[in-house]
Amino acid sequence: MTEVAPSYFLVLAALLFSIGVVGALTRRNAIVIFMFIELMLNAVNLVFVTFSRMWGNLDGQVLVFFVLVVAAAEAVVGLAIILLITRRRESANVDDAHLLRW
Amino acid sequence: MNLAQEFSQPEVQLGGIAPELLLVGVALIILVVDASFGRGDNRWYLAGLSALGLAGAAALAIMTWGDNELQLSNMIAADGLAAFSKVSLAAFGLLTVLLGRDYLARDKIEESEFYALVLFAVAGMMLMTAAADLIVMFLALETFSVSLYVLVAFRRASLASHESAMKYFLLGAFSSAFFLLGIALTYGAIGSTNLYGGADPVAEPGIANFITGTPTDDLSLLIVATGFLVIGLGFKIAAVPFHMWTPDAYQGAPSPITGFMAAGTKFAAFAALLRLFDASLFPLRSEWRPLLIVLAVATMIAGSVLAIVQEDLKRLLAYSSIAHAGFVLTGVIAANDRGVSGALFYLATYGVAVLGAFAVISLVAGRDEERVLLADHRGLFYEHPLLTTALTLFLLSLAGVPVTSGFVGKLVVFGAAVEAGYTWVVVVGVLTSAIAAFFYLKVMATMFLQERDPDAPALPVGRLASGVVAVAAVATIGFGLAWSPLINAAESATIFFQSPQEQSAPIPPGG
Amino acid sequence: MILGDYLPILFLIILSTLFAGGSIYASSKVAPKRSTRAKRLPYECGIVPEKESERERFPVKFYLVAMLFIIFDIETVFMYPWAVAFDELQLFGLVEMVAFIVILLAAYAYVWKRGGLEWVE
Secondary structure: OOOOOHHHHHHHHHHHHHHHHHHHHHOOEHHHHHHHHHHHHHHHHHHHHHHHHHHOOOHHHHHHHHHHHHHHHHHHHHHHHHHHHHHHHOOOEHHHOOOOOO | OOOOOOOOOOOOOOHHHHHHHHHHHHHHHHHHHHHHHOOOOOOHHHHHHHHHHHHHHHHHHHHOOOOOEEEOOOOEEEOHHHHHHHHHHHHHHHHHHHHHHHHHHHHOOOOHHHHHHHHHHHHHHHHHHHEOEHHHHHHHHHHHHHHHHHHHOOOOOOHHHHHHHHHHHHHHHHHHHHHHHHHHHHHHHHOOOEOOOOOOOOOOOOHHHHHHOOOHHHOHHHHHHHHHHHHHHHHHHOOOOOOOHHHHHHHHOOHHHHHHHHHHHHHHHHHHHHHHHHHHOHHHHHHHHHHHHHHHHHHHHHHHHHHHOOOEHHHHHHHHHHHHHHHHHHHHHHOOHHHHHHHHHHHHHHHHHHHHHHHHHHHHHOHHHOOOEHHHHOOHHHOOHHHHHHHHHHHHHHHOOOOOHHHHHHHHHHHHHHHOOOHHHHHHHHHHHHHHHHHHHHHHHHHHHOOOOOOOOOOOOOHHHHHHHHHHHHHHHHHHHOOHHHHHHHHHOOOOOOOOOOOOOOOOOOO | OOHHHHHHHHHHHHHHHHHHHHHHHHHHHHOOOOOOHHHHOOOOOOOOOOOOOOOOOOOHHHHHHHHHHHHHHHHHHHHHHHHHOHHHHHHHHHHHHHHHHHHHHHHHHHHHHOOOOOOOO
């Protein structure tokens, strides 16, 4: 079995992260924005795991656990806030959130 | 490849995180006890328990004063920076809890969650200041950020509060991802996420001992990682161009929480910046300094200029807090002893003044915060001379007028930057301070020189809230006149492993 | 600071931005949009959906239970490494895990007492 070079994983992670950034900046629906942010976090997880293999220590894999848990906690709080708004306004579109301006 | 490592039991020293443990414990007790036995409207014991917990945490932090070591497998630094920060953060938390008690009772939204979340947030901020490993820093950052997302949305009846929480959450999570990428790249560069590393640089690598043992051309990945870490922390200190969330979050949040965010979040993120840049990454300063200088200059200018056009007092203070982030950054850029102690002094005194200012605003705003516009403060002096005088004092301190603590703070950080050879940055700082003075003066003129709106409702001023205002006012003027105890404390708050170069003798401000 | 060292990074940033923007744009232009009834239905793990339209609302209780599930579910991720190396970690690991579970129990007690687990008000 041929070994896949770690740099391929890093390139993939970089692309995933960039898709996340561009998506989070261009989408208007709060839930979709949050999905792109999750994509960014998971791209970072891929970076962690790749480097963990390159360095031959387990630190990176342990870090992924922490990232997963933090992401879940963040997701729950974020979705609760978004739910709070959509229940009153019937929309999760960030452009509809107009009570605050610069 | 065999990744298994031999398990050796780590030495468990809980001294360094005792304040955090106490706060988390008290918060859990508050949640469980109130959910099980909480009855009735007057739940004074919630605020009482929280205040006791915060006082205990401050005491535990003071007990570690003078320690200078790494604990828990090099994850936690028990040093002067952590001790000083923890005492300040406990004080901020105490003021917030007492103010919050009156605020929540007035708006009839008193819940145990408010107190528990403030305690969790303070614990997270404290851990942030003591983190000697990037992953601990990330966990701490998320602990207080997630608590604050909920606290910002705490005004149940207000859609604006919920919207601001959503914006804060989305941008906060976005910035966390960048911070995390910075951590991942650091790990890739050095094989660990530790800031210092252990005695043996090969077995226990860390940023500090990696840099000293590596020729500079191998550091490019670490430098890239540093850039991402700056983005993540830049969001939390509200540096331009990562400041977009600040005005919205500050406007929508309950006023006591706005003050707490301005004081606490900034303190925690700056403590992490100081530890990261002025200690671990100190040898790489020629690489990160240009980046931070650009941030500082942009932050000072944008914060001061955009504040001028604000009609809402909470938004005005939000832009003012952005400008202040720029001023403190000059201390970080200086990267000498005076810069570190000056930044700490600045953050502690700024926090007290801004908490006091938001305490007055929350009182004037009335139920459901309906009166927060500048126009609502017209002629306030003739109805509430004491509150107005206190707010004036806080604004003078934020403007950096002599005899207030804000003046001393600016003097020290600007002095440190001049000492390090960044006079032009200080010139920008002084000029933007002058611009900033204009809008503080505008608020004062509104309060003193204009007619009071005859329809303005009478303000119920709670005892706890007036106590908070009084304490903040006394501290603001006290540290403006007798700064040496606090400056001395900040000067002894050295960072663990701080590099011996660029040392400077402690010079009293103005001397 | 030598700016030339940073050129590859700039290059990578430009490249990845172009790629990300390009692929999102391309998929919106190129991807076929053949909407069928089955595709418009909400996805419920393969079973025939109870509710016809995504516009229709679920009781808030569903969301609450889902969120509580995510939180308590993901915590088990910390128990797997402990369970694998359970005998090696000895008493130290056990004490750590008990502390962790006690905190989880406090959260559970809080949710329970606050009525988060009641289906009917």
